[in-house]
Amino acid sequence: MEWNVTKLSAVRQCHRKFYFGYEASNFHFTYPFRRKAFELSKMQSLKMWQGSLVDFAITSMIIPVYKRKKKPEYAQVANGLVELAKRQFDFSKNRYYHLPELSRTEVGNDFLILDIHENGVDFLQDDVDQVYDTIHRIVLAFPDYPSPDSDKSMDEYLSSARYLRADVRYFEFDFDGVIIKPQIDLVRHNGKMADIIDWKVSDQDNADYSRQLILEGIVSYHYLKNWYQEKGWTPLPQMKDFSVYEINLLTGVVKAHPFTVENTAIALDDVYALREEQDILSQNKKWDEVDLEKDYQSTDKTETCMMCKFKLLCKHLVLNNFSYDEDKYSKLVQVKQLA
Numbered sequence: 001m002e003w004n005v006t007k008l009s010a011v012r013q014c015h016r017k018f019y020f021g022y023e024a025s026n027f028h029f030t031y032p033f034r035r036k037a038f039e040l041s042k043m044q045s046l047k048m049w050q051g052s053l054v055d056f057a058i059t060s061m062i063i064p065v066y067k068r069k070k071k072p073e074y075a076q077v078a079n080g081l082v083e084l085a086k087r088q089f090d091f092s093k094n095r096y097y098h099l100p101e102l103s104r105t106e107v108g109n110d111f112l113i114l115d116i117h118e119n120g121v122d123f124l125q126d127d128v129d130q131v132y133d134t135i136h137r138i139v140l141a142f143p144d145y146p147s148p149d150s151d152k153s154m155d156e157y158l159s160s161a162r163y164l165r166a167d168v169r170y171f172e173f174d175f176d177g178v179i180i181k182p183q184i185d186l187v188r189h190n191g192k193m194a195d196i197i198d199w200k201v202s203d204q205d206n207a208d209y210s211r212q213l214i215l216e217g218i219v220s221y222h223y224l225k226n227w228y229q230e231k232g233w234t235p236l237p238q239m240k241d242f243s244v245y246e247i248n249l250l251t252g253v254v255k256a257h258p259f260t261v262e263n264t265a266i267a268l269d270d271v272y273a274l275r276e277e278q279d280i281l282s283q284n285k286k287w288d289e290v291d292l293e294k295d296y297q298s299t300d301k302t303e304t305c306m307m308c309k310f311k312l313l314c315k316h317l318v319l320n321n322f323s324y325d326e327d328k329y330s331k332l333v334q335v336k337q338l339a
């Protein structure tokens with residue numbers, strides 16, 4: 001089984017949440033319960049949506065231009081991103097994600113599920129307009145942001161890279177039978193030196209992402225070392241050639257996480273500590289052979305449930321003898337909206 005930090009975190013928080021998000025969730029409409037788990041797993045709050053839009057702009061509209069050794073037209077990117085955001089909002093508002101006749105290919109980047117539409121979370125139009133303003137402002141400011149190289153702006157830093165890899169999902173590392181496969185926002189190479197970068201778009205700077213970043217560093221280090229070996233290039237990269245950074249795109253703050261033997265050992269210990277839970281959860285039962293009540297225990301932490309995307313589905317199943325009924329589930333959501 002493959003693991004990334006989000007998956008590890010779901011296991012740690014609640015086994016049932018893990019089941020909904022990673023075992024039951026399925027894009028196809030064949031089984032309404034699995035489709036609902038999929039929709040909820042993709043559901044975003046306005047803040048999360050704002051972050052994913054900026055992430056999309058950097059990954060798909062900005063970095064590819066630098067890779068071609070050109071400069072992005074930032075005003076054009078910012079306007080294009082707001083247009084995309086508005087199309088996504090309409091898609092979610094009209095609940096087009098619930099139409100089986102619309103294929104994923106047809107929908108493309110317009111796909112979005114917002115909690116304000118799916119779960120009826122309260123919002124003001126001002127909150128949505130704020131998202132449009134914020135993503136526009138961030139894209140325009142991006143080239144002048146500080147970069148991991150204190151002598152270079154972000155534009156200079158990206159222009160001077162030998163090679164850039166954005167949204168890397170194919171680096172993996174087998175740690176004692178556990179495949180760690182993170183999603184890495186950006187790897188910037190200069191020879192055997194590599195910077196591993198994670199974009200953040202959060203106004204809270206108290207969250208600790210060090211474990212996630214260090215795991216991304218470990219996987220990148222092993223993947224690139226193997227790559228050098230396969231090519232027969234020397235000298236091989238060493239740990240000291242790798243640096244890991246978190247860059248907050250709302251505040252422009254660049255935070256370096258020391259990539260040391262001690263820190264990597266702590267991060268790997270953390271993965272190891274979850275092995276027992278992983279073994280229990282990886283028993284290769286099919287999704288419909290699972291006894292949800294017994295096999296995937298719920299958490300007793302109220303605060304975890306409060307923040308859980310699946311809370312209404314979870315409540316519905318408990319109330320309905322662990323059997324999914326689309327009509328009853330929809331009524332539960334409506335009652336919640338009226339409350």
Ligand code: SF4
Nearest residue numbers: 014017298305308314
């Ligand atoms: S609502 Fe609570 S118990 Fe249910 S899946 Fe979510 S976190 Fe687990």
